[in-house]
Structures are given as C-alpha cells and as structure tokens.
Amino acid sequence: MAIIYDAQKETFHLTDGTHFSFILKTALELDGIKTLINTYWGPALGDADLSHLNEDNKSAASFDGFANHNSYAYPARGRGDFRPVALTATGADGARCAVLAYQGHAILPGKPGIPGLPAVYVENEAEADTLSIRMLDGLTGLEVTLRYTVMNDLHALTSSVIFENQGNHPILLENPASACATLRGAYDMLHLHGGWAKERAVERVPSLHGIREISSSRGASGHHHNPFMALLSPDATEQHGDCYAMNFVYSGSFRLQAEENEFGYTRFVGGMNECFWKLMPAEALHTPEMVMVYSDKGLNGMSQIYHQLYRTRLCRGIWRDTPRPILVNNWEGTYFNFTPEKLLAIAEKAANIGIELFVLDDGWFGKRNQDNCSLGDWVVNESKLPGGLAPLVNKMNALGLKFGLWFEPEMISPDSDLYRAHPDWCLHVPGRYRNEQRHQLILDMSRTDVQDYVISAVSNVLNSANIEYVKWDMNRNYSEVGSALLSPDHQGEVHHRYMLGLYRVLETITARFPHILFESCSGGGGRFDPGMLHYMPQTWTSDDSDAVERLFIQYGTSMAYPVSSMGAHVSAVPNHQVGRVTTLEMRGHVAMSGNFGYELDLSSLGDEELAMMKDQVAFVKEIRALTQQGRFTRLVSPFEGRFAAWQFSSEDQSEILVCLFRRYAAANSPMQFVKIPDIDEKRWYVDQDGREYHGSVLKHVGVRPVFEGPGAKRMEDAASVIFHLKAK
Numbered sequence: 001m002a003i004i005y006d007a008q009k010e011t012f013h014l015t016d017g018t019h020f021s022f023i024l025k026t027a028l029e030l031d032g033i034k035t036l037i038n039t040y041w042g043p044a045l046g047d048a049d050l051s052h053l054n055e056d057n058k059s060a061a062s063f064d065g066f067a068n069h070n071s072y073a074y075p076a077r078g079r080g081d082f083r084p085v086a087l088t089a090t091g092a093d094g095a096r097c098a099v100l101a102y103q104g105h106a107i108l109p110g111k112p113g114i115p116g117l118p119a120v121y122v123e124n125e126a127e128a129d130t131l132s133i134r135m136l137d138g139l140t141g142l143e144v145t146l147r148y149t150v151m152n153d154l155h156a157l158t159s160s161v162i163f164e165n166q167g168n169h170p171i172l173l174e175n176p177a178s179a180c181a182t183l184r185g186a187y188d189m190l191h192l193h194g195g196w197a198k199e200r201a202v203e204r205v206p207s208l209h210g211i212r213e214i215s216s217s218r219g220a221s222g223h224h225h226n227p228f229m230a231l232l233s234p235d236a237t238e239q240h241g242d243c244y245a246m247n248f249v250y251s252g253s254f255r256l257q258a259e260e261n262e263f264g265y266t267r268f269v270g271g272m273n274e275c276f277w278k279l280m281p282a283e284a285l286h287t288p289e290m291v292m293v294y295s296d297k298g299l300n301g302m303s304q305i306y307h308q309l310y311r312t313r314l315c316r317g318i319w320r321d322t323p324r325p326i327l328v329n330n331w332e333g334t335y336f337n338f339t340p341e342k343l344l345a346i347a348e349k350a351a352n353i354g355i356e357l358f359v360l361d362d363g364w365f366g367k368r369n370q371d372n373c374s375l376g377d378w379v380v381n382e383s384k385l386p387g388g389l390a391p392l393v394n395k396m397n398a399l400g401l402k403f404g405l406w407f408e409p410e411m412i413s414p415d416s417d418l419y420r421a422h423p424d425w426c427l428h429v430p431g432r433y434r435n436e437q438r439h440q441l442i443l444d445m446s447r448t449d450v451q452d453y454v455i456s457a458v459s460n461v462l463n464s465a466n467i468e469y470v471k472w473d474m475n476r477n478y479s480e481v482g483s484a485l486l487s488p489d490h491q492g493e494v495h496h497r498y499m500l501g502l503y504r505v506l507e508t509i510t511a512r513f514p515h516i517l518f519e520s521c522s523g524g525g526g527r528f529d530p531g532m533l534h535y536m537p538q539t540w541t542s543d544d545s546d547a548v549e550r551l552f553i554q555y556g557t558s559m560a561y562p563v564s565s566m567g568a569h570v571s572a573v574p575n576h577q578v579g580r581v582t583t584l585e586m587r588g589h590v591a592m593s594g595n596f597g598y599e600l601d602l603s604s605l606g607d608e609e610l611a612m613m614k615d616q617v618a619f620v621k622e623i624r625a626l627t628q629q630g631r632f633t634r635l636v637s638p639f640e641g642r643f644a645a646w647q648f649s650s651e652d653q654s655e656i657l658v659c660l661f662r663r664y665a666a667a668n669s670p671m672q673f674v675k676i677p678d679i680d681e682k683r684w685y686v687d688q689d690g691r692e693y694h695g696s697v698l699k700h701v702g703v704r705p706v707f708e709g710p711g712a713k714r715m716e717d718a719a720s721v722i723f724h725l726k727a728k
C-alpha cells in the first residue's frame, strides 16, 4: 500500500517504499480548527510519526503568531501566514481570507484524470494510489480537495487541487496553487532560464531569507523560465545529494516560489499565474497537476525519474514507444522561398541517404511569402503549390518519404481573410491598441467557436493528403488579454480559459489523427513543458541549431525532459544563428542526442558530404532505440567549462553510448578523463572500432577524448567523439 493512514495519529504516509516519503497530518490550531500540515518530504521512511520533533502548532512565542511557522499543506491567505500562500480566496464579504478545516479523506487505487487538462496517467490501477483530502472554509462554503497520487514504480508524487463552491455567493480564487511542501533546512535553487534561441540555461542560486520566484505571465510557459524548479542540498551534484523538484504539467502562465523562514523551514509552492477565477455557486475548478520528485542521487537521479515518467506515463499514443523518424525540414534550407521542384530536389537527396520524413515548414498557405500575413487562412497557396498538397505529398511518398506539415493554428494575421471576417476572434481589450508581434495577433482560444474553427481548419488540411507529421508552432506571447465573450468580472479567467480551450483542441485533433506524429514548437522551445508533451511527444527544442550552443540547451532541457522529447537537427554551416562553423560529425553527434533530423538544403551539398550523412543516418537508425528509450546520464556540464559529456545506457547496461564534446580548443591543456558511471563494472565492453575495455576501468578511470591533452589527434576548435560500447 503506497498510502498509509494512521487513524489514531491522523497521519497520511505517502511512499513508494523505496525512493521517497511525503507525510501529512492533521493538527489542531489555537482556535480549534483542525488543519493539515506537511511534516515531511524526503527519503523513504519506515514510519510516519515525527511527533518527537515537537514541530506542530509552534507557539506564538515570537512576534509572529503560530500560522507563520506552521507547515501548512495548503496555506491560505488571511490567517497570519506571511510566506507565499497556496490560495487567496475572496468571498461575499470582500475579505481575502480563507480558513481551511480538515473534513475527511479517501484513499483509492489508481489515478483519476483531471477534466480538460493534461496529466500523468496509469495503464492499470496497481500502478498508483491516490489520496483525496477534503478541506472546507465554512464561512464562504469553499471546498478544497487536495489530491495526491503516488506513482509506485515510477517514484513520483503528483499533486492537484479541486475547488467547489458550496456557498451561495461567487468566490474569487487568485492563483490557486497545485502543490505545496515544506522542507527542513536551507536549499539551493536550480532552475532553467533563457530567452529565444537560448532556452533552459541551468542557473543555481543559494538559499535566501526572501522569496525566490520564477514565473511566466506570457500565456505560455515561455522561453524565459521553465515551469521547473529544484531545491538542492548545498552539497548536491549531478551524481550525489538531495534534490526536491516540482515540474508543472501546464503550458500557460505559471509561478514557482521558495522561501526560507527564520526557523530554517523552506516553503516550496507552485501553480498557475495570472489566474483570477470567479467560482460561481455549485461550480468546480480543477488545477493542473504538479509532478514532485525527490532524489537522493543528485540531479541525474531526479532527471531519470522525470524522464521515465514522462516517456511512459505522460506522452501518449502510438509514437510514445515507436522510434521517431529521421526527418529533413526545409525551414533553414529555403525559408519561405520554395517551389515544388526545390522541395522535391531536397526530398530526392533525403530519400537517397535514408531519411524517412520530409517536413514542409512555414509558407505553404494563404498568400504567405513572408511572416506578415495569412495566419488563420489554412488553405494551400496554389500559386506556390499547384493542385494543393496531394500531388506533392504523393511524390514524396513515391520516393519512400513520409510527409509532414507546419501549422501555427493559435494565431491570426491582421492581413488574413479570417481576421477580415472575424476581427473579434483575437484576444483584445476594446478601446485599446492591439499590439502585434511578428505581425500577428493571438486567437481567443477560450471561445468555443474559435476552437471549433481551428479544429475544422486543421482537420480539413490533414484530411486532404497523406500527412503523417505535424509541427504545431506558436510564435508570440500575450499583450492585451481580453475575451469578447466574457463579462468584465470573468476577464481574469482568460489566461486559464485559453489553456483549457487549447487543450480541448489538441485532445480532439490528436485523437482524430492518432497515426500522426505531432511535434510542438513555440519559436523553438518557448513552450517546452509537460503539458504539451501529453498531446505531442516531442518539442522543437530551440531555434538555435548551432552544435555548440545546443550543448547548453539540450543539457539544460534534460534536467526535466527526456531525450525522446527533444527535436534536434543538423543544420548548415556557417550556422544561421551564430555564424559558427562546426564539423558535420559534431553537428551529428549533438543532433543524435535528441530526435534526429536535418534542416538544410540537401540539394546544394556535394557527394562527399551526402555520403557522410548517409553513414550518419544509418548510425542513428542503429542507436535510436537506445537514445530515445534508454537511460540518459549527464556527465560533464558545458556550463562549467570547455567540455560537455553525457551517456545513454540500455536498461540492462548491455549497450552504452558515450558522447564527449569540446566547445573550443586550448593550447597545452591538461589531460581530460571522463568516467562512465552507468555501466556494468563486471563486464567487458567493445567499442565501434573493436577496442575492448573492462567495465570497471570505464567506471573508475574513464575514457579520454582524443581531441585533448598530449598526443591530441584533432585540431578543430569545437569537436566531438563518441564511444558506442556493447557488452561482450
């Protein structure tokens, strides 16, 4: 049993039995209210009784009352708790005050879904156990159900909340959190920050007696902060130490906060941002889900739990477990400037070297020859593609290639037939200027009529030809957030209603076309989050395709997201984003550490380069089961020096791929050794050149990249080498 209730002590012990325990208990407050506190989160315990610590209901001995010290499981504003709260609720009296009293609980096998929202799932009830705890604010009639699920063999805890208004008046909920926990002690914070073309850089900051917060109010999880935060013991490294992480299964505005108080307790709380929801009598609101992971095996231990959970119980559909096709995308090859002849010339070369999928990117619809028009007009531009998509797709199929297509369905160009017909279909605030970004506005996805339009427009195109892949792009964030159909007192709900609308559209389209592989995108990785992965098992990681820059981006992304979720392409040199020239070998090694593809004009390349690519494609086919489904371990961080390294291991450690990279060369440099931790130290391994190594040697001494140190064989600046090891 993963959830143990002790009726006498009123404790709830949530544990997978091996990796973590999370303990809740009731506690009487000074005014007689029975509240719920979180007494523990950390390594698995044999018992949930922590009463010897005398931590409950700390007395009002200090200037603050008891509330500011309590480890509330779901702290509400208006009780004398001055840290970041999980809930701010306002009832008919206008006071931002709620007092949540424990009412009862239920423990059930399995894991219920969350209506209209993405979530981790189970395939049978034995995989998980769920605890629901009901709390009530008696004055307003706000019922709050905290729902926790232990994913037994996947070692994760999920948390979400249900609000029901059982009173007679509306209740305003401000940014209701999805999870809250209290840790003893001070922790470093690690998060992923960035911007366009430099997403998910790893940043670690020490503990602070103040609020550390990352957030988005962009209407998307965003390039700038990812909905992921980890609190680390100060001694934690990639391989050792305590990591407590939250990752939000949501693609819209979010907030994650941590604050250490004067007694050395750290509150960790997170959920939606920019959500001001007026809950009407008899209505319910479900929050999105937070995935909480504890690991005592450092950052790699934490990441590996996320990777396996997301690969197997967040992503869905036939592509979840199917090797992803090797693609060529025409964007950096042609941008908007293409003809069928040019596309077919690229496709022919692609087919010759073993590529499996051709993706036609932006520019095939409306009258779009640059980025200033036609979004919303999802009809083929026949002056560019005579006869529509089918003739082109048929020719691609005849070459042996699948065909994929780009869309940006959530957007509308002011210069479009759709906008001329429905100027009120975009997010806007009457009387205010409609700010454009990339010459576009955002469709109001909170409206059912807009959702239905998007579903039918995209479906019509997908039905018009044999389309087997879709790249679903989204290239701007919110400015004037308003919906024409909502009354003024519900306008604060637009951020979340947009997401509910988007998820309805994604659920409908992906269910209608189950054979299609969907890849999400948002100006590269501006919406790389677990919410999108529930509908689309892969995401275009970044618009920066330079092999050196990608070391940082893919390393950072792997903190929470599996390699099978990262699109990674070999592009032309000099690179279009940074002008750097790297070898085809290095570009290949970086891209094959994700879902591999090419994004360049293959028809302009010489035979020698194409022959190298043919070998590259063949090699990727050989190793992709390992890279996409195997265990990924980070070895050397590019954020800490000139090198980066990582490894992939099959479950039984019979096949290992080690990838070593140098960002730039240095003269007379010291020897570099990279130890391979995820290997069987009792077996012999043989590499791709037939050289043999003992596992213990690889584990405790390591390998040495040939490009560095005395006797170095390679002179190029950025360089890479791989070891493909098979157990004998």
Ligand code: DGJ
Pocket (backbone or CB within 6 Å): 331, 361, 362, 406, 473, 475, 521, 522, 523, 524, 540, 542, 543
């Ligand atoms: C942004 C994407 O990230 C690119 O890959 C490309 O699809 C462009 N949009 C097309 O407009």
